[in-house]
Amino acid sequence: MTTEFEFDRDTALEPAGDGSFTAVVSDRWNTLVGPDGGYVLAIATRALQHTLRLPDPLVTSAHFVRPVQPGDVSITTETIKLGRRHATGTARLSQDGKPRLIATATFCDLSATHGGELSLAAPPDLPAPEDALNPMDAMDTSAASIAERVDYRLGRLPGWVRGAPSGDPSIELWMRFTDGRPPDPLGLLFLVDAAPPAVLEIGELGSSTVEITVHVRARPAPGWLACRLQTKHLTGGYHEEDMDIWDCEGILVAQSRQLALLA
Amino acid sequence: MTTEFEFDRDTALEPAGDGSFTAVVSDRWNTLVGPDGGYVLAIATRALQHTLRLPDPLVTSAHFVRPVQPGDVSITTETIKLGRRHATGTARLSQDGKPRLIATATFCDLSATHGGELSLAAPPDLPAPEDALNPMDAMDTSAASIAERVDYRLGRLPGWVRGAPSGDPSIELWMRFTDGRPPDPLGLLFLVDAAPPAVLEIGELGSSTVEITVHVRARPAPGWLACRLQTKHLTGGYHEEDMDIWDCEGILVAQSRQLALLA
Numbered sequence: 001m002t003t004e005f006e007f008d009r010d011t012a013l014e015p016a017g018d019g020s021f022t023a024v025v026s027d028r029w030n031t032l033v034g035p036d037g038g039y040v041l042a043i044a045t046r047a048l049q050h051t052l053r054l055p056d057p058l059v060t061s062a063h064f065v066r067p068v069q070p071g072d073v074s075i076t077t078e079t080i081k082l083g084r085r086h087a088t089g090t091a092r093l094s095q096d097g098k099p100r101l102i103a104t105a106t107f108c109d110l111s112a113t114h115g116g117e118l119s120l121a122a123p124p125d126l127p128a129p130e131d132a133l134n135p136m137d138a139m140d141t142s143a144a145s146i147a148e149r150v151d152y153r154l155g156r157l158p159g160w161v162r163g164a165p166s167g168d169p170s171i172e173l174w175m176r177f178t179d180g181r182p183p184d185p186l187g188l189l190f191l192v193d194a195a196p197p198a199v200l201e202i203g204e205l206g207s208s209t210v211e212i213t214v215h216v217r218a219r220p221a222p223g224w225l226a227c228r229l230q231t232k233h234l235t236g237g238y239h240e241e242d243m244d245i246w247d248c249e250g251i252l253v254a255q256s257r258q259l260a261l262l263a
Numbered sequence: 264m265t266t267e268f269e270f271d272r273d274t275a276l277e278p279a280g281d282g283s284f285t286a287v288v289s290d291r292w293n294t295l296v297g298p299d300g301g302y303v304l305a306i307a308t309r310a311l312q313h314t315l316r317l318p319d320p321l322v323t324s325a326h327f328v329r330p331v332q333p334g335d336v337s338i339t340t341e342t343i344k345l346g347r348r349h350a351t352g353t354a355r356l357s358q359d360g361k362p363r364l365i366a367t368a369t370f371c372d373l374s375a376t377h378g379g380e381l382s383l384a385a386p387p388d389l390p391a392p393e394d395a396l397n398p399m400d401a402m403d404t405s406a407a408s409i410a411e412r413v414d415y416r417l418g419r420l421p422g423w424v425r426g427a428p429s430g431d432p433s434i435e436l437w438m439r440f441t442d443g444r445p446p447d448p449l450g451l452l453f454l455v456d457a458a459p460p461a462v463l464e465i466g467e468l469g470s471s472t473v474e475i476t477v478h479v480r481a482r483p484a485p486g487w488l489a490c491r492l493q494t495k496h497l498t499g500g501y502h503e504e505d506m507d508i509w510d511c512e513g514i515l516v517a518q519s520r521q522l523a524l525l526a
Binding site for chain 2: 058059061063065066080081083086088090092099102104106110113114115116117118119120121169202204210211213215217218231232233234235236237238239240251252255257259262
């Protein structure tokens with residue numbers, strides 16, 4: 001375990017016996033409404049990584065039942081099955097004695113996978129990161145500390161940044177940790193939820209996650225991640241939001257889908 | 264509770280106290296390799312419907328940890344949070360004392376939702392069901408009892424049916440229960456997993472679900488369901504499979520995504 005990087009330090013766990021842990025949710029990964037959901041999910045999943053005996057969170061599904069505030073949390077994990085190929089367990093993250101997040105994850109060893117390869121969707125068509133726009137240059141991000149921890153680069157600025165939502169709730173962007181931390185499966189669990197919601201482009205003000213499921217398909221190469229975020233269906237205030245992430249070598253490394261409710 | 268239809272009879276639960284239930288997994292919903300995963304998921308989710316106090320499984324995520332055989336199963340449910348808008352709980356389905364499936368679901372009342380509507384993906388472009396092809400006319404389905412319980416209709420037969428996979432792992436089709444049972448949210452949890460896997464079109468022989476998450480977006484109108492199934496990424500033997508379902512009035516009623524491993 002490295003503590004060289006902020007994300008590792010801010011997801012650190014203190015074992016409390018019997019598959020339980022305590023952690024401190026930092027205020028350094030805040031969106032406008034509190035700690036980023038993906039950041040909290042990474043803490044819970046890291047606890048499962050300790051409990052289960054395989055390294056990579058292949059698929060993690062989490063239901064957010066109450067908001068989390070910066071401060072102390074406890075995580076209890078339970079093993080459902082330990083197999084040779086897959087290990088599955090649940091993590092419940094609580095604050096002030098109340099459950100906030102329940103996550104179930106199936107771990108594997110992504111370095112040991114083998115089988116067919118096929119890709120029918122191309123990575124985002126983005127300019128090189130050094131030629132792309134930094135949206136933070138055009139925004140006041142002082143109320144969202146996450147913007148100091150993640151670098152974003154885009155081919156064109158989203159309409160909502162200029163107060164003119166385009167009507168198309170999709171976005172393509174580069175992301176990376178600002179402090180140089182290389183992406184890894186645990187980092188992907190955060191980064192799939194680290195971009196502003198796509199529904200800002202249809203004039204909505206925000207959205208809260210009910211459930212998110214994250215598939216980690218490969219360990220990413222060090223460098224920028226090319227990300228595509230989109231929403232296609234809004235019904236009764238609920239919408240899905242899909243994030244696909246490729247590494248800088250063009251390999252699909254993660255897919256996430258969340259069900260969220262407009263603010 | 265109606266027992267008029269086979270699906271209701273074959274997902275019936277016997278309360279066993281303390282949020283626990285017993286059920287009998289029927290052999291009437293078998294794919295070539297055993298009981299359909301969506302059918303087993305519907306049993307577990309029906310148990311949660313008893314335990315939680317809201318009617319509709321808005322979002323259900325389930326990890327399949329061991330195969331289920333036809334026969335007796337037990338389901339233990341646990342309430343995570345009961346809220347006014349959302350209620351969340353977990354269900355663990357076991358057979359012979361071993362966990363087979365762990366599901367977490369957040370329920371709501373879909374008749375009480377309100378908010379914006381947007382649809383950026385059109386329903387499948389299918390001929391009317393009465394003008395479409397029944398793939399079962401071209402197949403020996405005697406080994407898969409599910410084919411007697413679900414009607415399928417397609418605009419064109421998949422290549423794999425003729426022994427000539429097209430190379431495009433996507434399919435559009437109509438589905439309904441053969442006995443006239445109207446679709447409902449619980450039925451959708453089964454139907455999202457009731458079509459042959461899209462990867463048959465790339466020459467694969469089958470696939471087993473590691474995890475599936477199902478969003479139910481609306482209560483479907485009675486009638487046929489228009490379904491789109493597709494896989495875009497296969498990496499190291501793992502692939503996602505997305506199913507989107509619209510009702511006969513053109514309303515999106517369900518989206519599912521699973522992570523599966525090639526057989």
